[in-house]
Amino acid sequence: MLTQIKGLHHVTSMAADAQENNDFFTKLLGMRRVKKTVNFDAPDVYHLYYGDESGTPGSVMTYFPFPHIAKGRRGTGEVSETAFSVPVGTLHYWRERLSLAGVEGVKADEQFGEARLRFHGPDGDGFALVEVAGDTRAPFDGGPVPAGKGIRGFHGVTMRLRDADATAQLLAFMGYREIVREGALIRMGLENGNGADVIDLEALPNEGRARESAGSVHHVAFAVENREAQAEVRRALLDAGAHVTPVIDRNYFWAIYFRTPGGVLFEIATNEPGFDRDEDPAHLGEALKLPDQHAHLRARLEGTLPALAD
Numbered sequence: 544m545l546t547q548i549k550g551l552h553h554v555t556s557m558a559a560d561a562q563e564n565n566d567f568f569t570k571l572l573g574m575r576r577v578k579k580t581v582n583f584d585a586p587d588v589y590h591l592y593y594g595d596e597s598g599t600p601g602s603v604m605t606y607f608p609f610p611h612i613a614k615g616r617r618g619t620g621e622v623s624e625t626a627f628s629v630p631v632g633t634l635h636y637w638r639e640r641l642s643l644a645g646v647e648g649v650k651a652d653e654q655f656g657e658a659r660l661r662f663h664g665p666d667g668d669g670f671a672l673v674e675v676a677g678d679t680r681a682p683f684d685g686g687p688v689p690a691g692k693g694i695r696g697f698h699g700v701t702m703r704l705r706d707a708d709a710t711a712q713l714l715a716f717m718g719y720r721e722i723v724r725e726g727a728l729i730r731m732g733l734e735n736g737n738g739a740d741v742i743d744l745e746a747l748p749n750e751g752r753a754r755e756s757a758g759s760v761h762h763v764a765f766a767v768e769n770r771e772a773q774a775e776v777r778r779a780l781l782d783a784g785a786h787v788t789p790v791i792d793r794n795y796f797w798a799i800y801f802r803t804p805g806g807v808l809f810e811i812a813t814n815e816p817g818f819d820r821d822e823d824p825a826h827l828g829e830a831l832k833l834p835d836q837h838a839h840l841r842a843r844l845e846g847t848l849p850a851l852a853d
């Protein structure tokens with residue numbers, strides 16, 4: 544069993560409209576845009592990162608906005624819900640805030656004894672706010688949400704799978720342990736993680752496969768401290784038969800990827816070097832940052848990427 548993985552690092556999804564996406568996360572949810580760059584593999588679209596003050600691993604929601612793409616279809620083989628941690632006693636505030644903004648799918652319930660407020664993102668994305676006791680992570684306090692009510696980072700994600708057991712075994716190999724089973728749900732958790740410690744697996748053996756497009760999670764990334772820990776995880780996954788990519792430099796972290804048996808794309812990302820490596824921490828996310836390999840495209844990209852107001 545591996546011990547290097549410390550929880551989630553980031554979750555990356557697809558959107559249809561960059562401005563709408565930006566406003567949802569910064570103006571409504573009160574997160575900070577910590578990076579404005581492009582998809583390194585397809586630089587004609589943005590890659591937008593939202594998180595806490597510095598973009599701490601475990602708090603970072605990222606998006607590829609592809610203008611005008613259709614909505615994805617929910618199904619199996621995907622992350623169906625991304626849950627953020629908020630302080631106990633704040634869901635009433637959030638319910639009112641989201642409802643006033645016309646957010647769809649706002650619904651309060653309880654799961655595994657935790658109060659949860661579920662809602663949809665602009666493209667039908669599945670989100671939840673969960674009241675988590677004892678989460679000491681600091682929310683971003685420079686946005687419109689009071690710090691005492693703010694999002695502290697991820698609580699976890701839910702994956703919908705035809706066969707949940709294969710992914711449960713993989714997560715156990717990665718260092719997670721089964722916490723509880725309830726109906727079709729398995730909760731896996733990590734001890735001594737970064738706070739984004741929970742993975743819920745929902746078994747739906749007869750459900751069709753998801754079609755990935757706007758509102759779909761593209762991949763989920765797990766955090767390791769550094770490149771050495773990442774190399775250890777990569778070796779162990781290769782030995783276990785996973786088809787893992789070489790290490791890829793993503794400027795703000797190093798990444799490896801592999802497709803899981805359940806169909807979800809996993810990434811293992813390093814906590815180093817972080818989002819302040821190419822801009823002043825006071826101005827994270829303001830200017831368009833390009834990696835060296837795409838720097839020569841700046842003039843063209845500034846002309847073709849949609850304008851994006853703060």
Ligand code: ZN
Pocket residue numbers: 553555762764798810
């Ligand atoms: Zn990623």
